[in-house]
Amino acid sequence: MQTNSKATEINDLGEFGLITELSNFARKQNNSTILGIGDDAAIIEHAGLQTIVTTDLLLEGIHFDLVYTPLKHLGYKAIVVNLSDIYAMMGTPTSVTVSLGISNRFSVEAIKELYKGIETACNFYEVDLIGGDTSASLTGLCLSVTALGTVENGKAVKRHTAKSGDLICVSGDLGAAYLGLQILEREKQIYLENKNIQPELDKNKYLVERILKPEARRDIVRHLKTNNLTPTSMIDISDGLSSELMHLCTQSQVGCKVYDENIPIHNEAIQTAIQFNIDPTTTALNGGEDYELLFTIDKDRLEAIELMPDVSVIGNMVDKEEGMQLITKSGKAYELKAQGWQSFREID
Amino acid sequence: MQTNSKATEINDLGEFGLITELSNFARKQNNSTILGIGDDAAIIEHAGLQTIVTTDLLLEGIHFDLVYTPLKHLGYKAIVVNLSDIYAMMGTPTSVTVSLGISNRFSVEAIKELYKGIETACNFYEVDLIGGDTSASLTGLCLSVTALGTVENGKAVKRHTAKSGDLICVSGDLGAAYLGLQILEREKQIYLENKNIQPELDKNKYLVERILKPEARRDIVRHLKTNNLTPTSMIDISDGLSSELMHLCTQSQVGCKVYDENIPIHNEAIQTAIQFNIDPTTTALNGGEDYELLFTIDKDRLEAIELMPDVSVIGNMVDKEEGMQLITKSGKAYELKAQGWQSFREID
Numbered sequence: 001m002q003t004n005s006k007a008t009e010i011n012d013l014g015e016f017g018l019i020t021e022l023s024n025f026a027r028k029q030n031n032s033t034i035l036g037i038g039d040d041a042a043i044i045e046h047a048g049l050q051t052i053v054t055t056d057l058l059l060e061g062i063h064f065d066l067v068y069t070p071l072k073h074l075g076y077k078a079i080v081v082n083l084s085d086i087y088a089m090m091g092t093p094t095s096v097t098v099s100l101g102i103s104n105r106f107s108v109e110a111i112k113e114l115y116k117g118i119e120t121a122c123n124f125y126e127v128d129l130i131g132g133d134t135s136a137s138l139t140g141l142c143l144s145v146t147a148l149g150t151v152e153n154g155k156a157v158k159r160h161t162a163k164s165g166d167l168i169c170v171s172g173d174l175g176a177a178y179l180g181l182q183i184l185e186r187e188k189q190i191y192l193e194n195k196n197i198q199p200e201l202d203k204n205k206y207l208v209e210r211i212l213k214p215e216a217r218r219d220i221v222r223h224l225k226t227n228n229l230t231p232t233s234m235i236d237i238s239d240g241l242s243s244e245l246m247h248l249c250t251q252s253q254v255g256c257k258v259y260d261e262n263i264p265i266h267n268e269a270i271q272t273a274i275q276f277n278i279d280p281t282t283t284a285l286n287g288g289e290d291y292e293l294l295f296t297i298d299k300d301r302l303e304a305i306e307l308m309p310d311v312s313v314i315g316n317m318v319d320k321e322e323g324m325q326l327i328t329k330s331g332k333a334y335e336l337k338a339q340g341w342q343s344f345r346e347i348d
Numbered sequence: 349m350q351t352n353s354k355a356t357e358i359n360d361l362g363e364f365g366l367i368t369e370l371s372n373f374a375r376k377q378n379n380s381t382i383l384g385i386g387d388d389a390a391i392i393e394h395a396g397l398q399t400i401v402t403t404d405l406l407l408e409g410i411h412f413d414l415v416y417t418p419l420k421h422l423g424y425k426a427i428v429v430n431l432s433d434i435y436a437m438m439g440t441p442t443s444v445t446v447s448l449g450i451s452n453r454f455s456v457e458a459i460k461e462l463y464k465g466i467e468t469a470c471n472f473y474e475v476d477l478i479g480g481d482t483s484a485s486l487t488g489l490c491l492s493v494t495a496l497g498t499v500e501n502g503k504a505v506k507r508h509t510a511k512s513g514d515l516i517c518v519s520g521d522l523g524a525a526y527l528g529l530q531i532l533e534r535e536k537q538i539y540l541e542n543k544n545i546q547p548e549l550d551k552n553k554y555l556v557e558r559i560l561k562p563e564a565r566r567d568i569v570r571h572l573k574t575n576n577l578t579p580t581s582m583i584d585i586s587d588g589l590s591s592e593l594m595h596l597c598t599q600s601q602v603g604c605k606v607y608d609e610n611i612p613i614h615n616e617a618i619q620t621a622i623q624f625n626i627d628p629t630t631t632a633l634n635g636g637e638d639y640e641l642l643f644t645i646d647k648d649r650l651e652a653i654e655l656m657p658d659v660s661v662i663g664n665m666v667d668k669e670e671g672m673q674l675i676t677k678s679g680k681a682y683e684l685k686a687q688g689w690q691s692f693r694e695i696d
Contacts, residue, residue, distance in 0.1 A: 038507070039437065039508075040402060040436040040582075040583060041401055041433045041495075042400070043400055043504050044398065044399045044401065047396055050382055050392065051391070051496070053390045053445060055479060056481050057449055057481045057483050057490065059483060059484075060486075061487075062484050086388075088388040089387065089391070099403050099404070101407050130401060133405045135410060138488070139488070140486070142490055146401070146494040149389070156382075159387050159388070160387075235388060
């Protein structure tokens with residue numbers, strides 16, 4: 001006979017009991033962490049270094065659907081998306097705070113699953129969980145993460161410093177996370193219509209992993225540093241290539257030419273895009289959630305960039321007057337348009 | 349003829365438009381702010397100082413009711429409650445990030461009101477708004493604030509360092525915020541039953557202000573520093589005196605004796621507590637949201653503490669074996685019990 005694993009109500013444990021349980025997931029890995037969870041605030045020491053700060057809010061129903069998002073993955077991703085912002089400044093993340101709004105449909109075990117994911121990400125990226133806040137929530141799950149990092153004085157790479165002529169580079173491949181989400185949404189609908197049908201996700205493992213368990217490109221930042229390659233500007237791709245290009249161009253007061261055929265798209269993404277009747281390039285431009293790095297670098301560094309693993313040169317910055325252009329294989333130029341919140345809706 | 353002020357839908361402005369509008373509320377006041385809103389992350393420089401980090405999550409329906417909470421006050425309070433945690437470590441707050449989940453019932457003007465409150469608090473406490481995140485929300489308003497501050501290396505006052513024999517001190521007065529909330533709830537019920545009746549808040553201005561627009565006790569921390577008074581432990585009172593005393597006693601492994609008649613309670617709070625048929629001491633012990641500072645200090649400093657404006661000595665730390673005691677005027681001893689989330693319910 002099987003014993004059901006016990007679900008503990010959060011109210012049985014109480015706020016302080018829950019905080020004590022969750023504190024066990026916080027282990028110190030950085031000497032800079034002077035004081036972690038358990039006081040009014042945490043203390044970190046970054047003598048001679050600049051501190052980088054970024055924050056992201058994840059709300060149930062907007063950023064994730066718990067029907068197909070395991071809590072452990074959600075915890076992992078909540079950390080990763082913040083670390084990605086630190087790497088996008090060429091920084092080294094050191095610590096995170098996690099605030100949690102929890103409705104009463106979550107058990108203590110469920111929240112611990114979430115923290116296991118947070119812990120796994122913290123261990124992998126060598127950052128310390130130094131504080132947070134827990135609260136009841138009337139509706140869904142609400143997760144707010146703030147990440148801190150360090151950078152040598154003056155060495156942060158910003159968005160506003162690209163120059164006309166710079167190469168435009170992107171890590172990894174784009175569009176897969178968006179297509180992974182489409183697959184999860186499709187399987188959810190099928191499941192809701194007939195609960196006997198098990199979701200078919202094996203065929204699209206890569207795409208599903210891209211949306212559920214993205215990674216931050218620490219490897220790219222390390223390679224750039226080790227090889228003395230300093231981007232002139234950098235940003236991480238959370239909203240889609242178009243949006244991020246617009247940020248770099250607008251803030252740097254330049255234009256860009258991006259070549260369609262150079263945009264890296266995974267083979268599984270191309271096949272699935274065609275199956276969904278979407279242009280693969282559109283998923284790369286507007287899909288979002290890839291958490292790859294988009295950066296510009298002086299054109300003299302082309303050779304070194306071409307030697308970098310998992311980086312594609314997709315175009316170059318041009319004068320502001322030329323605008324933001326997407327050049328197709330046949331040589332036609334289209335104006336690139338950036339999108340924000342509505343990006344997902346406009347693609348369908 | 350009166351012109352209605354126009355309400356702008358957030359969707360008309362778009363995510364990036366909204367961020368641009370909100371960036372206008374962020375003005376740099378600290379030289380430590382190297383880079384603020386507008387990049388992947390913010391950069392601060394705190395050479396030779398330790399960085400203090402704290403975060404708080406405020407959720408509609410749990411932490412505030414917009415029926416009686418003006419958005420400007422909410423923005424102000426969201427900043428203050430975080431700064432209060434920095435002061436409770438004897439730190440100096442320098443910067444905040446604000447993340448916002450907004451449902452579509454809020455107009456751009458409403459969100460700007462919220463930011464006016466944030467800006468007012470930032471100006472008053474001389475901190476910089478350096479970043480954040482904006483997101484749609486399916487349900488209510490969700491506000492997550494992280495505050496950073498500085499403290500001289502090793503000078504932070506923690507919770508676990510109180511000693512038996514230390515004086516227990518508290519700033520301001522306690523219980524008023526809880527009673528202010530009771531008044532707002534009562535007037536809300538009256539209003540919901542008959543919308544022609546205007547709420548009667550003038551009689552209880554002090555109590556209502558304590559819940560809607562609390563202040564962080566920067567003045568107390570400044571006085572302590574100026575007069576070389578170093579508390580042996582400190583915490584801010586967000587959950588109620590009992591809870592906070594428990595944190596200090598548990599973490600410092602001591603007990604406490606607190607004298608009922610020494611607990612500072614405002615006259616308006618006493619009158620209103622009686623009117624609501626609640627023991628005034630109970631509101632001070634369990635009411636919460638007062639954001640006063642509770643600290644312990646060596647008993648040799650009694651004279652200097654007695655000269656401090658707006659500070660009361662309410663008892664002293666004792667050996668752990670004696671437990672946590674509340675001593676009444678007649679000399680009877682009661683065990684103090686700490687409460688968390690349920691505190692408000694258990695008082696009624």
